[in-house]
Each structure stands twice: as structure tokens, then as C-alpha cells.
Amino acid sequence: MGNRRKRSLRVLVISSCPEIWGGSEELWWSGAMTLLERGYQVDVVRPVVDQAHPRIAALASRGGRSYALSTRGERPLLILSGLTPRGWRVNARRQAGIAAGLTMMRRRPDLVIVSQGQNYDGLLFAQMAHRLRIPYVVISQKASEVTWPPDTGRERLHRAHSRAYASLFVSEHNRRVTEDQVGPIACAQVVRNPVLFGHEGPLPWPDVEPPRLACVARLHAPEKGQDSLLRVLDRPRWRERKYELTFYGTGHNAIGLQDLARRLEIPQVHFAGNTNDVRAVWESHSALILPSRSEGLPLALVEAMMCGRPGIVTPVGGNAEIVEDGVTGFVAAGSEVDALDHALERAWAAREQWEAIGQKAAAEVRRLVPDGPHDAGIRLADLAEAAMR
Numbered sequence: 127m128g129n130r131r132k133r134s135l136r137v138l139v140i141s142s143c144p145e146i147w148g149g150s151e152e153l154w155w156s157g158a159m160t161l162l163e164r165g166y167q168v169d170v171v172r173p174v175v176d177q178a179h180p181r182i183a184a185l186a187s188r189g190g191r192s193y194a195l196s197t198r199g200e201r202p203l204l205i206l207s208g209l210t211p212r213g214w215r216v217n218a219r220r221q222a223g224i225a226a227g228l229t230m231m232r233r234r235p236d237l238v239i240v241s242q243g244q245n246y247d248g249l250l251f252a253q254m255a256h257r258l259r260i261p262y263v264v265i266s267q268k269a270s271e272v273t274w275p276p277d278t279g280r281e282r283l284h285r286a287h288s289r290a291y292a293s294l295f296v297s298e299h300n301r302r303v304t305e306d307q308v309g310p311i312a313c314a315q316v317v318r319n320p321v322l323f324g325h326e327g328p329l330p331w332p333d334v335e336p337p338r339l340a341c342v343a344r345l346h347a348p349e350k351g352q353d354s355l356l357r358v359l360d361r362p363r364w365r366e367r368k369y370e371l372t373f374y375g376t377g378h379n380a381i382g383l384q385d386l387a388r389r390l391e392i393p394q395v396h397f398a399g400n401t402n403d404v405r406a407v408w409e410s411h412s413a414l415i416l417p418s419r420s421e422g423l424p425l426a427l428v429e430a431m432m433c434g435r436p437g438i439v440t441p442v443g444g445n446a447e448i449v450e451d452g453v454t455g456f457v458a459a460g461s462e463v464d465a466l467d468h469a470l471e472r473a474w475a476a477r478e479q480w481e482a483i484g485q486k487a488a489a490e491v492r493r494l495v496p497d498g499p500h501d502a503g504i505r506l507a508d509l510a511e512a513a514m515r
Contacts (some may be wrong), residue, residue: 135514136167138235142247144173147181148344149319149425150267153296154241155181156320156503161510162188171195171229193229230258236514238262245269245304252286261513264290268443269303270420284308291513297423297444318495319425320502323404324432328488331434331481332410336368340411342426343418345377351417351440351461352383358467360390367474369394371415374407376400408433412480413473418442419461431491434484438473440466448494454487
């Protein structure tokens with residue numbers, strides 16, 4: 127396919143992420159940047175767009191365009207086109223689907239990339255692409271055993287995944303859980319998220335006392351479980367220990383979690399807000415703690431291991447795919463408070479070995495997640511090109 131032909135082809139990325147940005151956005155972004163470099167036109171639509179955000183600005187510098195999802199009162203156009211039935215009650219998710227359909231109708235892309243925060247929240251986007259006879263690729267960043275689709279929507283979800291040119295999952299766990307829920311997906315593939323930091327090798331071990339742990343995650347307790355961690359640290363033996371814990375991140379539960387920590391009166395806990403300086407975090411902290419209730423494959427864990435820091439994690443998402451309990455980190459038996467407490471206790475007892483465990487983690491994660499910072503985007507772009515042939 128020559129450059130002239132490539133420049134005539136249009137790719138539309140639709141992301142369901144309601145935040146300004148998140149780790150779930152890095153895969154499609156890397157793929158979009160690669161496609162722009164190859165001469166394709168790329169438009170991006172998201173629920174929220176901050177044109178000043180560095181990632182959005184980088185797309186714009188290469189000619190990519192980003193828009194917020196909006197119907198702007200044009201729902202009748204979709205009804206007349208037969209994409210939605212008359213009288214369809216418009217809730218927030220359907221409103222987003224309608225907006226995505228309008229965008230597809232206007233821009234008539236040659237391919238749609240649907241990026242989902244979970245494994246079902248882009249269902250309407252995929253349905254719209256299918257009805258408009260536009261090939262599409264689906265990315266699922268997370269799947270949870272506690273969030274099953276109802277039987278009334280199961281078949282639609284299976285069709286949305288199975289009609290895709292490729293249905294991509296960031297961990298084997300996510301693929302398996304999704305197929306448990308909706309049935310086999312012939313086009314399913316595992317594509318890891320791009321790793322943004324740590325490729326140059328492990329960082330020097332931090333000379334800090336007492337031990338400092340970092341919890342790097344959105345402050346969203348239902349998924350990330352910071353409340354469980356605070357409940358563990360409220361237990362008598364942890365109150366007596368000398369350590370420091372820093373929460374990095376922002377989110378919908380920032381005030382609630384800070385208030386909980388204040389009411390529990392745990393002086394070792396600090397909230398540092400959001401940071402993009404991964405190096406600074408791991409130059410000053412010895413281990414990562416992720417008390418998550420659900421995950422895909424967290425970039426924070428991969429980056430910590432790349433930097434030579436052990437992870438103390440729950441067995442959700444792809445965590446146990448890259449952390450070997452007692453060898454490259456510590457995996458709790460579950461995400462409940464007692465299970466998390468037991469894993470932390472084992473980690474604390476082995477704290478003199480954290481540096482050696484971190485070195486093993488750095489070596490093993492490079493074997494399991496060997497991609498360079500741009501390899502995941504190249505793989506996505508290659509799939510996009512193949513779908514448009």
C-alpha cells in the first residue's frame with residue numbers, strides 16, 4: 127500500500143474513558159501516533175477532551191484531531207438513518223453511543239478503534255461501527271469476575287467482540303474472564319499496554335529509613351481498594367511499626383480516602399497527589415503496594431518492577447501473571463482485608479530481602495513484558511493496517 131493510498135485512509139479512535147487521561151489511554155494513543163507517522167488520518171473522540179493535555183497536544187502536532195463526544199441535538203439524524211429505534215430512552219451510555227454514531231456517519235472512517243476501560247463499555251460504539259459496515263478493533267483494558275453482563279446483553283456483547291477484526295486484551299486474565307462471561311472469541315489476542323518508564327534498567331536502591339512504600343493508583347476505592355489498605359494499617363501491629371506509605375494519584379474518592387486516613391489517625395500515611403515523575407517515586411520508595419479489587423495489568427506494577435522494586439499485590443487482573451509470590455514480589459490470596467494483611471505481613475518479614483527481590487523482579491518483567499515503549503503501539507497500528515486492507 128503506497129503512501130498516497132495511506133494518506134487517504136481515515137482512522138477513528140473512540141475511547142470510553144471519562145477521565146481527562148488514564149493508563150487505559152496509552153495503548154490507543156501509541157497506536158494512533160504510529161498511524162499518524164505512517165501517513166494515515168486519525169481522529170479521536172472521548173467523553174472529555176483537554177486540548178492542552180500533553181498526549182492530546184502530541185497528537186495535534188502530528189496532525190491528529192481530538193473531539194469531545196456530543197450529539198448537539200442531532201439525534202433525529204440517527205433515527206432517520208435507522209441506527210436507533212424511535213422512542214429509545216437516552217441514558218448516558220446510549221447518549222455516548224449516539225454521539226459516536228454521528229461521528230462515524232460524518233467522518234466515514236475506514237477503521238474504528240474502540241478503547242474500553244472495561245470489557246463492555248464500548249459495546250454501543252462497536253455496534254454502531256458494525257451497522258455502518260466499518261471494520262473495527264476493540265481494546266479491553268479490564269475484566270472483572272464481579273461484573274458479569276446480564277443474560278439479556280450477553281449475546282450482544284459476544285457479537286461486539288467477535289465481529290471485530292481483533293479483540294485485544296491487556297492480560298491473559300482479562301481474555302479468559304471475558305470468554306467465561308460471553309463465550310469463546312476467535313479474534314481475541316493479548317497485547318500488553320506500552321511501558322512508559324524503566325527500560326534503561328533498575329534504579330539504584332533508595333537509601334531511606336524507615337522503609338517507604340508507594341501506592342500508585344487512581345484514588346477510586348471500589349476498584350483500587352485503598353480503603354482496605356488503610357484498614358490493614360489501622361491494626362495494632364502496623365500502628366507500632368516504623369514505615370512510610372505514600373498514596374500517589376487523584377480520583378473521585380480523594381477526599382473520602384484522605385478523611386478516612388485522618389479519622390483513623392495513621393501518621394505514617396501521606397497523600398502526594400498525581401505525579402508523572404516515575405523516576406522520583408522509585409528513587410525514594412522501596413516497594414509498591416496495590417490493594418486492588420479489579421485490574422487489567424497495571425502500568426504502575428510493570429514500571430515498579432522495571433525499576434527494581436517488588437510489588438505487593440492482590441491476585442486480580444494480570445498481577446499474578448507477572449509477579450511470582452515470594453520470588454519477584456508478594457501476591458495476596460485475595461483482595462479482602464485479612465488476605466492483604468497476610469501478604470503485607472509476609473513482605474514485612476522479608477524486608478531485608480526487598481532489594482534482591484526487586485532485582486529478580488526487574489529481570490523477570492523484562493522477560494514477560496519484553497516490549498519497548500513503542501512496540502505495543504506498533505503492533506496495534508499493524509493490526510489497524512491489516513484490517514483496512
